[in-house]
Amino acid sequence: MGVKIKQENKTIIALGIETSCDETSVALINSNKEVLAHRVASQIKDHEIYGGVVPEIAARAHLSLLPGLLDQVFRDASLQPHDVDVIAATTGPGLIGGVVVGTMAAKAMAAALGKPFVAVNHLEGHALTARLTETIEFPFVLLLVSGGHCQTMLVENVGAYKVLGATLDDAVGECFDKVAKMLGLPYPGGPQIEKLAATGNPKAFVLPRPMIGQKHLNFSFSGLKTAVRQTIQKLQAEHGDTLPESIVADVCASFQQTVARVLYDRIKQAFLYTAEHHPNYKQFVVAGGVAANQHIRGALQTVCSEFGFAFFAPPLSLCTDNGAMIAWAGLERFQQGLTDSLDIKPRPRWPMDQIRGISS
Incomplete structure (x- = not known):
């Protein structure tokens, strides 16, 4: 002890x-x-x-x-x-x-x-x-999103964690990197997608939103990754292997928007769960490499505001x-x-x- x-x-x-x-x-x-x-x-x-x-x-x-x-x-x-x-x-x-x-x-x-x-x-x-950088007391809800991990948990104290949900297949960061590779973007893919998405149309392509509305707290991104691959293949059949930058930007924006919407929904379900079972949890932290994505941060800040949670994230560095x-x-x-x-x-x-x- x-x-x-x-x-x-x-x-x-x-x-x-x-x-x-x-x-x-x-x-x-x-x-x-x-x-x-x-x-x-x-x-x-x-x-x-x-x-x-x-x-x-x-x-x-x-x-x-x-x-x-x-x-x-x-x-x-x-x-x-x-x-x-x-x-x-x-x-x-x-x-x-x-x-x-x-x-x-x-x-x-x-x-x-x-x-x-x-x-x-x-x-x-x-x-x-x-x-380290904010005044956050225990307990809090944590979303950990990185290249190898995607899970939501309750953080009661140092060394005291309860996993509420996790990805059943790909992690978010892994999905970003693989989509970037499909598009011929440099490694690491996450920052490249975010940069291009800023000039793209997030409504250009309709992509599946895995597990939206389901009450369990797990994640899945393999179906989304497959759908993006199929979309890219169709575009390459029409435009050639090297896609115009405007189309690449639209794919990036549509993909990023879909991921943000999925994470918004998964955290919404986590907040509904905590309201019923752990009402003392009113702080939310997002951490991991994907937490640097400003669009995803924005979606998470929105759901926190809607449910009365204080939002925290480490500085980008x-x-x-x-x-x-x-x-x-x-x-x-x-x-x-x-x-x-x-x-x-x-x-x-x-x-x-x-x-x-x-x-x-």
Whole structure:
């Protein structure tokens, strides 16, 4: 059982390491919610020729980049490694090669410096990010939307999560990337679709809206992805393989609008559920890479306004994978006494409802 640590007003400094996918990132933050230093090294150039992340290339890049990033953040913050109070790293879920690199580096530092180690669930990092930049008390409803995940949950406390619904097939971010690839857009696809959608007609193409109006709280995006593929194939048969930019923009706008409408409906159903079963939940947080999409944020802000929920989202720079969210989650867990043995193993899968909390 975790025992909350009394710090007697001492400012705690946490080091966070994130290596779960294609960003190598390191951050130093403190318990006053100050980001002392934060570095992110993107691997987009390494993976864009393949149209997606290649796990072995990602792991090798993490191994190459991490030592330099660690040196940089300590220089940026004018701190030494021994000044850190707790060391945290993403220990799952994620591409296991990268997760191993970050976890082993953090463990080695913790052992050498005699500092506590916190194994952070990558999804919990996203879930708690908004608490770093906003004043949000527990509990709250969370929508986690990223390249690998799409789920709605109740967040009761650090380490206390109840999943209400999840995707039955593709994640939202994955769907964005695959549609972008169909259209010949560069990787990563999400920002490219959002940019082009701004000039397109969201009513140009009628696309299916999976599970709209259904009272369960799950998601599905594979049917939408298939419908977009069929639409693109019909357009290519008419216009040739390289579609005019105006048509590409219309496809992007129609797809983005459909996703936003689906997410609006799914959160509407979640709010109806919480009103009946958990009426004390009146805050909503959206997190993950897809939370950076302004059109989707707008749809979620609308449903929050309609149901009387306060809306929160991390700043755009902290929506995608980053070390600051891992440092913050590590600090939050450390303050609750939730540190980990150096024997803990990295894991490619780690459901949020299996995270150890203060009552575990």
